[in-house]
Amino acid sequence: MSAQIPISTFKPYRGEKSRLARAYDYLILVLALFLFIGSFHLHFALTVGDWDFWVDWKDRQWWPLVTPLIGITFPAAVQAVLWDKFRLPLGATLCVAALLIGTWVTRVFAYHYWNYFPINMVLPATMIPGALVLDTLLMLTNSLTITSIFGGGAFALLFYPTNWPIFGMFHQPVEVANSQLTVADLFGFQYIRTGMPEYLRIIERGTLRTYGQYATPLSAFCSALLCSLMYPLWWHIGKWFASTRYLSKI
């Protein structure tokens, strides 16, 4: 552990020291931004993957279950560092914003310009409202337990309604080939993906059929439960990475 500075002897940095500390802030911020853009985006692409890539994968059951569950990982870990060591309540928002920057860059350059998909077919989802709730709740409660239960839950529960204004219009019905499809399904049929046959979509599969047609809320509450467990797990991973064991004097 680092040596604690007694309040009576604490002297804030002034002059050159203050300017250097501020320069260090900006340096770390820029590095952190690129680090999270790269690492969180890679993590997200490898785990959420197709559910976030394609408009015809964003279903009622798996998309709201998987996306927040994976999406809460880096925010929890980074919050553990930034809140625990600096009392900065911005870890979740920073991570999700970095993820979105990376995602948009990929969608525009890799999917659209490189592989010719229309961008509207590969629009990313957003988790910013959930991240803001996570940050503010942690700040106001200063409690891992409360943030895990209510923040993790809110992060999952807010995901689907946050994104419905973006993706709801893609669920309008269209008559194609003597059957009813959504506009999103039609994107998948028309815009040819050689390596993505329709049957690979993991959508609308599961045992939520016995609850009428209310699959989304059930899926979201299931995700909320899992997120409230995933949050403290990744919080501790973040804390493990944020050791100040070798910081003796600052």
Add this chain to the structure above:
Amino acid sequence: MKTHFKTWLLALVALSVLSGLPISAAQAHGEKALEPFIRMRTIQWYDVQWSTQTFKVNDEVSVSGKFHVAEDWPVSVPKPEASFLNISTPGPVLIRTERYLNGKPWTNSVALQPGGDYDFKVVMKGRLPGRYHIHPFFNLKDAGQVMGPGVWLEIGGNPGDFSNTIKTINGEMIDMESFGFANGVFWHLFWGALAAAWLLWWVRRPLFISRYRMLDAGLEHELITPQDKWIAKVVLVSVPVLVLVLNAVTANRYPDAIPLQAGLDQILPLPAQVNAGTVNVDTLKAEYNIAQRAMVLQVKVDNRSQGAVRIGEFASSNVHFLNADVANSGYNPGKDDVSNNGLSLDNASPIEPGEQRTVTIEVRDAAWESERLDGLIRDADSRLGGLLFLYDDMLGKRYISSISAAVIPKFN
């Protein structure tokens, strides 16, 4: 230092020279990569034709043909309970507008029946100009991609001319190229602006070292001000409320929204086209002579038709081995087809109606090697499969048999 400089200079010159060499892009789709026994004994394509190979952006092009689902389906390959007739393209340079199986339009995946016969048609529209190598192919769940014959397509015109407008059930005309894009960008910017505001609120003040020292000194109460707390409370309440309101507004705007459609299409096979019972072919033995690149098949032909028939072609994995003696074989190779006159018989005389004859067929050509079909003898499943075409020149009929047999390698 001088030595290092020379090394780096040499490397730089070498790179410059290499970068100036002509480079041709890879244009294959791994069609020869799949193990031969899967290519030969799963989807057996025939009569595949393209409506045109040169067209412009917005013009329609279609590929149609037939395929037989082999009875001797490899035991190591999952049965085709979910299959998707796809088109191999380098991205959506074409869009698929219609697709038919046995005359029925279909959009999702389909269950195929081993032994079944199907005809297909896929209608596409040019989207991006260029020269592309395109195949129809089947994605088979848990098995891989079984390619149909490939062709080169030339798409001309201007990419800006492409349009793809469709009509929803509610009667709204939408442009698929731009639908929902501006709306999506708007909501991302909206939430992004809120996130940026929250981040800037904190970033504007001294951050890491200063806050770490203050926290370490027990000055936590100075790091989070009452104003910070007030703003956080506003965010904590207003953001969820806003999300729910916007969700309700959208739900009211699109009351007819439906879930993504995930059904499996069910389309029955056609009446038997292959192994239809009129001319039966039973494979007795198959040997592959490695040195001569020749497959020798011993088959027993039982001609129950009304006319004499002659063996005209053996086709497997999109390679056509033709019998040059059967002039009227009915197969006209396309300019991109892999075909040769490598098929010959020990007895070329026609097999008369009612006759049963054991015939030795030699199928000799370098295509066994160049198409990587000879790998069969080193596979875990070394059974051959393919379609044998027999022709009745008098009546102008064609009979097709799907044959299969274990292959014995001959090394000299």
